[in-house]
Amino acid sequence: MxxxxxxxxxxxxxxxxxxxxxxxxxxxxxxxxxxxxxxxxxxxxxxxxxxxxxxxxxxxxxxxxxxxxxxxxxxxxxxxxxxxxxxxxxxxxxxxxxxxxxxxxxxxxxxxxxxxxxxxxxxxxxxxxxxxxxxxxxxxxxxxxxxxxxxxxxxxxxxxxxxxxxxxxxxxxxxxxxxxxxxxxxxxxxxxxxxxxxxxHKRSVEDSRIDWTWPAQDLERLVRAQSEPYPSAFTFHKGRRLEVLAAVVSEGRYGGTPGRVFYREGEGVVIVAGADARTGRNHGLAVRRVRTDDGRELPATEYFTSMGGYLTNHP
CATH class of the missing domain: 3.40.50.170 (Formyl transferase, N-terminal domain)
Structure with missing residues (x-):
């Protein structure tokens, strides 16, 4: 033809x-x-x-x-x-x-x-x-x-x-x-x-922004979906952009406020996740690898030198 x-x-x-x-x-x-x-x-x-x-x-x-x-x-x-x-x-x-x-x-x-x-x-x-x-x-x-x-x-x-x-x-x-x-x-x-x-619709930078009220299972898939060479999933820590390059769903269940930098678990640092995180029934997102706004890529356990504080949707 x-x-x-x-x-x-x-x-x-x-x-x-x-x-x-x-x-x-x-x-x-x-x-x-x-x-x-x-x-x-x-x-x-x-x-x-x-x-x-x-x-x-x-x-x-x-x-x-x-x-x-x-x-x-x-x-x-x-x-x-x-x-x-x-x-x-x-x-x-x-x-x-x-x-x-x-x-x-x-x-x-x-x-x-x-x-x-x-x-x-x-x-x-x-x-x-x-x-x-x-x-x-x-x-x-x-x-x-x-x-x-x-x-x-x-x-x-x-x-x-x-x-x-x-x-x-x-x-x-x-x-x-x-x-x-x-x-x-x-x-x-x-x-x-x-x-x-x-x-x-077409994806844009806004669609890669992490919303910590999502369940950890959804956030883990978002990180995989935004793998290289796609623009990475990102959040903000202390007002500066932080890309999340690798993450898994935590083994433990963690309660509190979404976005809280909470606990070291294995090779990752657990971030509290889910709109109903206050119930303590949710798994968190164990972030394993990050990239800073100046391009440094490093394990999350090295980046988060202490627990506490929050990851946020905006600076």
């Missing part, structure tokens, strides 16, 4: 690589300009560079809604558009143009975690598995019929980076498998159960 590809960053790069290695003919690539956004500088393999290396025409757009783009698409005469990690709305006159419509590839198990940063949100929320979904695009974001979907389990120590590497390897088989079904003539696919749908 003749394919036009819309994509960005490593997700788009892997999709384009799979298409170039397949029996399909990539006739045009549309991608975004480079960005300085913290999350868009991560996993930033260039779709444009890969296309140009293979002699595929490239268009750079923030939004795919201009007449010149539409004309180029009509001239390309695609059987299908394949999109992955396209960051803005694609209008119906674009996604409905190809003979077989537009196939969107999304790194979650739709209908859950539509939208942005699905792996990070899924890890924070304690999901047991994540994956990749190829679905037909319609008027509603990430809501079209599912063509193909594959999942991988989430382990108890997995970071968002681990899950990225595991799911990015699913892009090629899911994309090419879905295109095979479309090329075979299938037009009926699995409708999404919209009663199970959830939609998440």
């Amino acid at each position: 003749r394919v036009v590809m819309f994509g960005y960053q490593t997700w788009g790069h892997r999709t384009l690589r799979a298409l170039l290695d397949s029996e399909h003919d990539v006739v045009l690539v549309v991608t975004h300009p480079r960005s300085e956004h913290a999350y868009e500088k991560i996993w930033s393999d260039s779709v444009a560079d890969l296309a140009e290396e293979h002699g595929v025409p490239v268009l750079i757009r923030n939004r795919p809604d201009d007449d010149e783009l539409l004309q180029r698409l009509e001239e390309a005469d695609p059987d299908v558009i394949v999109a992955n990690n396209w960051r803005t709305w694609i209008p119906p006159r674009v996604f409905g143009l190809p003979r077989h419509g537009t196939l969107n590839v999304h790194d979650s198990l739709l209908p859950k975690y539509a939208g942005f940063s699905p792996l990070i949100w899924a890890l924070i929320n304690g999901e047991s598995e994540v994956g990749v979904t190829a679905h037909m695009m319609n008027d509603e974001l990430d809501a079209g019929d599912i063509v193909l979907q594959e999942a991988v389990p989430v382990g108890p120590a997995d970071t968002a980076t681990d899950l990225f590497h595991r799911t990015v390897d699913l892009i090629a088989p899911v994309t090419i498998g879905a295109l095979g079904l479309i090329a075979s003539g299938r037009t009926e696919f699995t409708r999404q159960d919209r009663s199970r749908a959830s939609f998440f």
Whole structure:
């Protein structure tokens, strides 16, 4: 089939690589300009560079809604558009143009975690598995019929980076498998159960800020979700920013006020956590490794030279 590809960053790069290695003919690539956004500088393999290396025409757009783009698409005469990690709305006159419509590839198990940063949100929320979904695009974001979907389990120590590497390897088989079904003539696919749908926004610095009223189990997952190269989870100690690089849920239960620097336990320093910490029924977050605002990285047992005081949401 003749394919036009819309994509960005490593997700788009892997999709384009799979298409170039397949029996399909990539006739045009549309991608975004480079960005300085913290999350868009991560996993930033260039779709444009890969296309140009293979002699595929490239268009750079923030939004795919201009007449010149539409004309180029009509001239390309695609059987299908394949999109992955396209960051803005694609209008119906674009996604409905190809003979077989537009196939969107999304790194979650739709209908859950539509939208942005699905792996990070899924890890924070304690999901047991994540994956990749190829679905037909319609008027509603990430809501079209599912063509193909594959999942991988989430382990108890997995970071968002681990899950990225595991799911990015699913892009090629899911994309090419879905295109095979479309090329075979299938037009009926699995409708999404919209009663199970959830939609998440882009992550920003504010979303990495530790809220000590969260349960320790949630905070431990937040720390893993914000693993390198993502911006680390952070808090404030004595008015200065402190990044939490590694932490586990405490063995003991600790009562008091959320954010209290309380007790040395094993290799960590326990911070009281949970909105109902006053009951004494909660585990704390045993912080094991931190980074100071001047870039020093050290064990929490060396950073906290004495117990007492509080970690806070703001300076």
